[in-house]
Amino acid sequence: MGTNAADDHAQLRYVTRLGDNALVLGQRLAEWCGHGPALEEDLALTNIALDLIGQARLLLSHAGRLEGRGRDEDALAYFRAEPEFLNWTLTELPNGVGKHDDYAVTIARNFLFSALMAPLWEALARSRDETLAQIAAKSVKEAHSHLRHARDWLVRFGDGTDESRRRAQRALDTLWPYTNELWDVDDVERAVAAAGTGVAPASCRDAWNAIVDDALAQATLARPRDSEFVSTGKRGVHGEHLGYLLAEMQSLARAHPGARW
Amino acid sequence: MTPAAPRPADDARLERARAAVAAVPDPEIPVVTLTDLGIVRDLREEDGRIVVELTPTYTGCPATGVIRRDVRDALAGAGFPDADVRVTLSPAWTTDWIGADAAAKLRAYGIAPPAHAAAPATSPLRFVARAAPPGPACPRCGGADVERISEHGSTPCKALYRCRGCLEPFDYFKPY
Numbered sequence: 001m002g003t004n005a006a007d008d009h010a011q012l013r014y015v016t017r018l019g020d021n022a023l024v025l026g027q028r029l030a031e032w033c034g035h036g037p038a039l040e041e042d043l044a045l046t047n048i049a050l051d052l053i054g055q056a057r058l059l060l061s062h063a064g065r066l067e068g069r070g071r072d073e074d075a076l077a078y079f080r081a082e083p084e085f086l087n088w089t090l091t092e093l094p095n096g097v098g099k100h101d102d103y104a105v106t107i108a109r110n111f112l113f114s115a116l117m118a119p120l121w122e123a124l125a126r127s128r129d130e131t132l133a134q135i136a137a138k139s140v141k142e143a144h145s146h147l148r149h150a151r152d153w154l155v156r157f158g159d160g161t162d163e164s165r166r167r168a169q170r171a172l173d174t175l176w177p178y179t180n181e182l183w184d185v186d187d188v189e190r191a192v193a194a195a196g197t198g199v200a201p202a203s204c205r206d207a208w209n210a211i212v213d214d215a216l217a218q219a220t221l222a223r224p225r226d227s228e229f230v231s232t233g234k235r236g237v238h239g240e241h242l243g244y245l246l247a248e249m250q251s252l253a254r255a256h257p258g259a260r261w
Numbered sequence: 262m263t264p265a266a267p268r269p270a271d272d273a274r275l276e277r278a279r280a281a282v283a284a285v286p287d288p289e290i291p292v293v294t295l296t297d298l299g300i301v302r303d304l305r306e307e308d309g310r311i312v313v314e315l316t317p318t319y320t321g322c323p324a325t326g327v328i329r330r331d332v333r334d335a336l337a338g339a340g341f342p343d344a345d346v347r348v349t350l351s352p353a354w355t356t357d358w359i360g361a362d363a364a365a366k367l368r369a370y371g372i373a374p375p376a377h378a379a380a381p382a383t384s385p386l387r388f389v390a391r392a393a394p395p396g397p398a399c400p401r402c403g404g405a406d407v408e409r410i411s412e413h414g415s416t417p418c419k420a421l422y423r424c425r426g427c428l429e430p431f432d433y434f435k436p437y
Binding site: 039040043044046047049050051052053054055057058133134135137138139141142145148149 | 319
């Protein structure tokens with residue numbers, strides 16, 4: 001692990017980000033459980049959500065050990081407040097545009113997210129943080145299967161009917177500005193990259209671009225124009241949506257602390 | 262730990278522990294054992310205590326907790342109440358560890374076993390057209406004319422297929 005306290009702190013924040021990304025997106029996807037557009041897709045999303053929540057458990061357990069204050073994954077998931085969550089804003093956005101859930105948004109988000117996580121986990125499998133390397137070696141297989149699922153639907157939507165194409169393009173245009181946060185290298189990412197314990201997502205940007213451009217071409221969708229906006233979820237400064245998500249996710253654990261069944 | 266010359270009594274203990282663990286069925290697919298599926302990675306003795314290492318199939322697989330408990334219970338029943346059952350992530354579990362015997366048991370149970378080796382996790386992403394990997398054969402009639410209904414099925418490790426020959430749906434254990 002890091003040679004000094006500052007490095008250890010950076011690694012804690014880095015691992016917490018990865019864990020919170022998986023947890024928050026897993027929770028978002030779980031909202032489709034019982035509401036999927038088709039039974040097969042309901043199962044697919046529930047399975048993907050389960051993978052992400054499994055990853056979150058491993059990552060947050062690791063974060064708890066790095067922190068050294070005796071908090072386990074449940075304590076971190078259920079008893080932290082909004083500003084302590086370090087997920088990318090992309091993962092907390094609702095499953096639709098405006099009031100209505102839209103499957104195109106869910107698919108486009110899973111696509112943009114897993115197109116980064118596949119190469120990022122691949123790189124993290126070589127982390128000098130052995131626990132993180134093991135989690136990465138396991139998660140990379142899952143990220144590839146999530147990417148296959150999302151890419152498959154993105155192509156069907158884009159190269160589908162006028163309506164599916166319109167909604168797929170709208171979903172991409174809506175989510176695209178939130179990908180800037182992925183490439184916004186900060187002190188935490190610089191420190192873990194220098195220590196060899198983490199990888200700045202920005203170093204996977206070429207791989208991400210290749211995956212994204214290839215899929216968009218096949219889907220006949222336009223790559224949205226880049227903008228200046230940079231969201232700040234990974235620094236704990238969130239949009240208006242995360243609080244509602246956490247309220248639902250945490251209410252049971254907070255009403256009945258320590259409850260078991 | 263420093264390996265001491267094994268005493269015969271140790272060997273007998275280890276064999277007893279191994280036999281207990283080898284009999285534990287998978288909770289989701291009870292026709293095969295955890296050992297058949299390659300989930301049991303190691304069994305050894307450390308400082309007089311039996312240590313078992315298991316590897317989860319998928320990180321979120323809800324059966325992992327049950328599997329751990331079942332192994333602990335089996336060892337307790339065989340006289341090892343203090344066995345240490347650990348979950349290890351590396352090397353990551355793959356369907357390539359499912360042996361031929363287990364594949365035959367799965368088929369007899371109505372689940373098509375993985376039809377080919379899993380792709381290495383670190384293979385480059387390629388989306389150009391290529392020959393499709395071999396698909397499963399129908400576990401009921403053996404027919405090769407099958408179609409995929411859903412990549413995700415009743416558990417994270419299975420997909421749902423249908424045989425166009427005998428018209429029966431079946432589960433497929435995905436190469437992973």
